[in-house]
């Protein structure tokens with residue numbers, strides 16, 4: 001296991017979700033699921049984060065915010081789209097103010113279905129994300145950037 | 147006079163799981179004014195009534211907010227039932243109350259955790275969310291969902307709870323009730339908590355009325371207004387008095403929520419005692435016509451649904467006013483004059499749910 005995957009730091013941002021998925025993200029931190037035992041830390045600072053966890057879809061108002069957070073994160077980074085809203089727009093995809101899933105503005109690495117997602121699938125997604133993070137890091141190194 | 151600075155708070159902020167943006171105008175450490183900008187999660191789902199028919203829309207209504215999802219779905223159903231003159235069977239009404247009150251308990255526990263977290267009481271955050279998981283287990287056992295229940299439907303409910311299951315649940319609930327009461331006591335008696343909350347974020351009785359506060363924010367300022375006392379969905383058949391506190395500060399608002407949790411347990415017990423066997427739904431045919439205002443009490447306060455139907459499958463207008471939206475003006479009033487470090491605590495004592503405020 002590489003350096004990053006031992007303790008990935010995650011930042012969570014709520015696009016335009018119904019809150020259901022956000023609450024499940026928080027629930028994954030709780031004693032029952034407790035992702036911290038795997039070294040996953042929830043941070044509020046994009047500059048410290050390796051993984052961007054997005055719930056909810058994208059609209060005109062939050063697009064710059066999402067991009068801003070993404071751009072502040074150091075390379076290599078991974079994006080998880082959590083919940084059906086984040087993957088495609090879900091039940092709200094026909095709404096006038098919803099542009100669609102997160103992949104409309106950011107390259108998404110892991111798509112997590114579910115409405116609301118279960119904390120177990122969020123943990124699975126983070127584990128998957130960590131694998132991708134390591135691959136990205138290896139590629140980064142090979143390119144002589146790190 | 148010292149210089150004024152503007153500090154942005156949000157939209158991405160560690161204490162908030164959801165985005166709201168406040169520009170805090172500060173002089174030294176004192177907040178002079180808070181200027182909100184909202185709309186980050188606006189989806190425009192009221193317009194979806196044009197694309198989804200009135201039966202399907204229940205699912206959208208449930209997804210207005212992921213915390214009080216059941217009560218949103220229920221309020222929508224009740225509005226349509228009124229339009230269509232549908233009489234919901236007794237058993238369904240009791241089941242609706244049970245699920246509503248379970249939602250209230252889990253919502254208040256969630257709030258308690260976030261509030262404790264806002265001033266760094268990390269272990270309380272963990273404890274209250276641990277208890278919340280147990281309530282969610284009951285919800286999952288009875289409805290199949292943890293967050294979105296999907297059990298309200300026009301004309302009744304989708305699932306029944308067998309009496310064996312009910313006994314099992316009641317046994318567990320008795321234990322949880324004690325656990326939660328103990329947790330609340332620890333929180334309220336804590337010196338640090340008192341220090342951070344008493345006298346902070348004061349909202350006077352007059353202001354609460356004139357600024358249109360709702361829910362625990364209003365009841366914390368001494369006004370006994372709770373929509374459940376209008377007796378919708380069978381609340382008139384179970385004994386109920388609104389919980390109030392008079393101090394109007396953050397501490398009083400916490401106290402209201404703690405006591406409400408206990409009251410919810412009592413209500414569930416009463417429902418279970420009064421429930422008789424019978425059908426859980428009636429068949430609904432035809433299309434709604436006319437207009438109706440439905441009010442309901444959510445964990446955060448009063449929600450209003452306005453539905454206008456034209457005799458077709460699709461409603462012509464739906465308007466939702468959610469409690470957090472109503473609580474934003476009182477929040478801004480209480481923020482003016484507070485210390486910068488108290489902002490997260492005050493924001494959390496209105497129990498903000500931005501998703502539903504912006505829909």
Ligand code: SF4
Pocket residue numbers: 016017018019020021022055056082083084085086090091114115116117209212293294
């Ligand atoms: S996927 Fe479902 S639960 Fe999650 S934010 Fe979207 S509507 Fe809410």
